[in-house]
Amino acid sequence: MSESIRSSVIYYCPFCAEEDLRPVEEPQGAWRCNACARVFTVSLKAVDATHIPGRLREEAELQRAELEKESTS
Template sequence: MSERAAPFYCPYCGEEDLRPGEEGHGAWECAGCNRAFRLKFLGLLARGLDGPDTEGKRI
C-alpha cells in the first residue's frame, strides 16, 4: 500500500505551503489563506471506459 496522496496546491488560493491537518485522514491546512479542507476519494465510476464520449466503442 502506498502512502496517502498529498495535494500540490490549495484549492482556494493556489498556495503550495500545505500541511496535514489535525482533523484526521485527508485533512489539510493552507498557510497562505489560513483555510482547512479535506480530500476524499469517492471511488471509481461504474461506466468504466464505455462513457458517453466513447459512444459505446471499446478502446
C-alpha cells in the same frame, strides 16, 4: 485502494491554488493552507472506470477474444 488517509499528497489548495500546505491532526486527514488559513479535507468517492481509455480498449479486447473463442467452439 489504500486504506491510509494520507495515501495521496495534496499539492495545491483547492481555494487559492497555493502550494504551502501542511497536514494537521484534526480533523483526521485534513490539510492547512498557510496562504489562506483554510483547513480542508479531500476524499475520493469512486473511480468511474467506464471512461478510462485504457480500460475501454481492454474491455473491447476481452469481448473480441470471447467472440473468437465462441466461434471456434
